[in-house]
Amino acid sequence: MAAHRKPRQRPAGGSTARTAATLALAGAATATVFDGTGQAAPDLTPAQVKAQVDRLYQEAEVATEKYNGAKEEVDAAEQRLEELRDEAARKQDKLNSAREELGSMAAAQYRQGGLDPALSLALSADPDEYLDHAAFAERAGDRQSAAVHRVRDRLREFEQLRGAARIELTSLKSRQAELQRHRRTVTGKLDAARRLLSRLTAEERTEVTGQDATATTPRASRDATASRPDLQALAPTSTTATATAPDSRAAAAVSYAYSKLGSPYVWGATGPDAFDCSGLVLAAYRSAGVELPRTTYAQIGAGRRVSRSELLPGDLVFFYSAISHVGIYIGNGQMIHAPNPSAPVxxxxxxxxxxxxATRVV
Known part of the structure; x- marks a missing residue:
C-alpha cells in the first residue's frame, strides 16, 4: 500500500507574499494627508497644498484655543489647590495647638489625682478653702470641655479642607489629561502641515503662505512694507489708525499690535516676542491696562458686539463658525493678526x- 504524503507547503517568501508586499507599499506610497497624518502625494499642486494646509491650520487653531482654555483651567486649579494646602497647613497648626492644650490638662489631672468631693471636704481643715478650690476645679472643667470642643472643631475643619483638596486634585488631573490631548492634536496638525509645505520649493511656499521669507522680524516686516507701495496703500499708518480709535485704550492696543509686526506665531504664546492669535489680542489690551480672557470664544463676549459696518480701530474681529481666530481691526477693512506658524504677525x-x-472692548 502506497504511503500518502502531505503536499509540500510553499515558503512564506514566495511570489504571492512578494506581490502582496508590493501592493501594500504601492498603496502606502500614494497615501495623502487628507486625515492630517499621512504623506502628501507627489503630484499635489501648490493650490491643493494650500487648501490642505489652510484646513490643517484652521483645525490646529481650534485645538489651540481649546488648549488655551484648558491651560487657563489648569492654572486656576493649581492655584486653588495650593491655597487649600496652605489653609490646611494653618488648620493643622491650630489643631495641634488645641490638642496640646487638651493634653496639658489631661497630664495635670493625672499628676494631681482625683478625690471624691465629699471626702475632700471632710478632710479639709478649712471648708472655705475647699469651696474655693471646688469652684476653681469646676471652672477648670469648663475650660477642659471647651478645649475638647476646640479640638473637635479644628479636626472637622481640617478634614473638610483635606476632602476639598482631594476633589480639587482629581479635577486638576482630569484637566491636565485634557490639556495633553489638545496638545497632541495641535502638534499633529502642525506637523502634517509642515510635511506638506516641505514638499514645495521656496517660491511655491511663498505662494502658498503669502509670506515673504525676508519678513521674519518686526523690523524686516516694517521694512518690507515700506518698500512696497501696494502694501502701503492697503495698510493705514499706526498714527491714522490710533487717531480714529474710539478711546485711548483701543488706540494703545492698536499701537502695540503695530509694534509686534513680524513677530513669530507660536501656539499658546502671549508675548512679548511670540504670539498666537488670541495671545496677541490679550497682550495688546494688557498693554493698555485691560485684562481680556485668554481664548477667542471668551474674548468675543468681553465687550459690546458691533456689526462689520460699525468697526473702528481697536475692535476685535473674529473668524470661522467655531470662533477660532481673532485679530485687531485697524481701519480700511484691515486687521493685524497672528495668522499661523507659516506667517508672522x-x-x-x-x-x-x-x-x-466683532466686539468693541469697553
Whole structure:
C-alpha cells in the first residue's frame, strides 16, 4: 500500500507574499494627508497644498484655543489647590495647638489625682478653702470641655479642607489629561502641515503662505512694507489708525499690535516676542491696562458686539463658525493678526477668512 504524503507547503517568501508586499507599499506610497497624518502625494499642486494646509491650520487653531482654555483651567486649579494646602497647613497648626492644650490638662489631672468631693471636704481643715478650690476645679472643667470642643472643631475643619483638596486634585488631573490631548492634536496638525509645505520649493511656499521669507522680524516686516507701495496703500499708518480709535485704550492696543509686526506665531504664546492669535489680542489690551480672557470664544463676549459696518480701530474681529481666530481691526477693512506658524504677525484684509463677528472692548 502506497504511503500518502502531505503536499509540500510553499515558503512564506514566495511570489504571492512578494506581490502582496508590493501592493501594500504601492498603496502606502500614494497615501495623502487628507486625515492630517499621512504623506502628501507627489503630484499635489501648490493650490491643493494650500487648501490642505489652510484646513490643517484652521483645525490646529481650534485645538489651540481649546488648549488655551484648558491651560487657563489648569492654572486656576493649581492655584486653588495650593491655597487649600496652605489653609490646611494653618488648620493643622491650630489643631495641634488645641490638642496640646487638651493634653496639658489631661497630664495635670493625672499628676494631681482625683478625690471624691465629699471626702475632700471632710478632710479639709478649712471648708472655705475647699469651696474655693471646688469652684476653681469646676471652672477648670469648663475650660477642659471647651478645649475638647476646640479640638473637635479644628479636626472637622481640617478634614473638610483635606476632602476639598482631594476633589480639587482629581479635577486638576482630569484637566491636565485634557490639556495633553489638545496638545497632541495641535502638534499633529502642525506637523502634517509642515510635511506638506516641505514638499514645495521656496517660491511655491511663498505662494502658498503669502509670506515673504525676508519678513521674519518686526523690523524686516516694517521694512518690507515700506518698500512696497501696494502694501502701503492697503495698510493705514499706526498714527491714522490710533487717531480714529474710539478711546485711548483701543488706540494703545492698536499701537502695540503695530509694534509686534513680524513677530513669530507660536501656539499658546502671549508675548512679548511670540504670539498666537488670541495671545496677541490679550497682550495688546494688557498693554493698555485691560485684562481680556485668554481664548477667542471668551474674548468675543468681553465687550459690546458691533456689526462689520460699525468697526473702528481697536475692535476685535473674529473668524470661522467655531470662533477660532481673532485679530485687531485697524481701519480700511484691515486687521493685524497672528495668522499661523507659516506667517508672522502681519496686516491682512478681513476678507482673508470667513468673518464671524466683532466686539468693541469697553
Amino acid at each position: 502681519r496686516v491682512a484684509p478681513l476678507d482673508e477668512m470667513p468673518f464671524a463677528g
